[in-house]
Amino acid sequence: MPDYAIESISTWDARFPLSGGAGMDALHTTSEYCFAVTLLGSRDGLCGTGIVLTLGEGNRLVCEAIELLAKPLAKMAIEQLMSDFGRMSRRLADDPSLRWLGPHKGVIHLALASITNACFDLWAKSRKVPLWRLLIDLSPEEVIGLLDLSYLEEILSEQDALHLLRSNVAERAERMSVLESGYPGYDTSVGWISYDDQKVRELTAQAIDRGFKAFKLKVGSAEKDRDLRRAAMLRECIGDSGTLMFDANQSWSLPVAIRTCRRLAAYRPLWIEEPTHPDDIRAHVTLAEEIAPVKIAAGEHIPNRILFKNFMQAGGLHYVQADCTRLAGVSEFLTVSFLARKFDLPVVPHVGDMGQLHQHLVLFNHIALDHQVLFLEHIPHLREHFVFPAQVKDGHYGTPQEPGASCDLKRVADKNA
Helix, strand or coil, X not given: CCCCECCEEEEEEEEEECCCCCCCCCCCCCCEEEEEEEEEECHHHCEEEECXXXXXXXXXXXXXXXXXXXXXXXXXXXXXXXXXXXXXXXXXXXXXXXXXXXXXXXXXXXXXXXXXXXXHHHHHHHXXXXXHHHHHHCCHHXXXXXXXXXXXXXXXXXXXXXXXXXXXXXXXXXXXXXXXXXXXXXXCCCCCCCCCHHHHHHHHHHHHHCCCCEEEEECCCCCHHHHHHHHHHHHHHHCCCCEEEEECCCCCCHHHHHHHHHHHHHHCCCEEECCCCCCCHHHHHHHHHXXXXXXXXXXXXXXXXXXXXXXXXHCCCCXXXXXXXXXXXXXXXXXXXXXXXXXXXXXXXXXXXCCCCHHHHHHHHHHHHCCCCCCEEECCCCHHHXXXXXXXXXXXXXXXXXXXXXXXXXXXXXXCC
């Protein structure tokens, strides 16, 4: 097959103001979604697009880091790069002059995520297939070559990862049915913390009409009784058969989390998400013990595979909300998915990027690793800005068919036309 070299590397500080309080939670009150975009240009006008989600002014810092971190990729052929991408990912993450700023977290790790996602997008486009197809058609050995398993060896060796892939080959054909049925979604956009009760009711009714059966409500209000009132209201709107989740976005201390989660348990949530500081593993473990059988979801701000390993070992979370725009891109997302499979934990990605990229990865997780099909978060606010927006019908993500990772943005597409 023809190879494509990376002939140009550029960034775009893309910002999209949201209206009416959309996107706001207990701590993040900047109603502006931003993408730090990596653009890897190749011959014949082919361009790999990588995105990571940020909020507001911090976006420019990530773009500056991308420009520094991506320099070693210049002139590399994409097939050569991706044949041993795990090694290259580690090399970039351990840049001797930039690693100190993390390591493996913060602005530098977000930049690596954007670069990595652009590499995977260019690779899939060069092969003229959607990313999910490229990934599931790889041999087990080729998949392992994409991963950086360093610091995981005692839990997940290369042989362990190969075994997980090989042991799930026999039933792959049965699991391919998800490509026809679509991957179920859940709706977060009904329950932003700034929305009044009437708006929540109206948006929930509309989401139900669109086929959604699972919904998430932002909690962490300054007035705790407001959270309880809204929880009761949303439970009433969706009925006993609807699935309900709560998201505190890290706003509670451990004592407050224990008290509030116990009260919210009356509304039968599937999980309570980000109940306290994302670095406090011990607090998550304590909370899990105190509020059982209510489950904890976390991962939106867990930045790397090593911290995920520690959360899983300690029993500090039940739903793994890995995000390939917070981790070091597609590669580290897959690594965390392997870890979660080892610990028999479900992966339900955090989706601040509308599910454009994660819709490919959950298909790989189910088909190749036999992760159970739960659902994928749906946030539609940036839909109009994508060239090929995610197609969600009857509450399900349709299977993308266009080559690449579904991350091309319209302004970029127009500029490169």
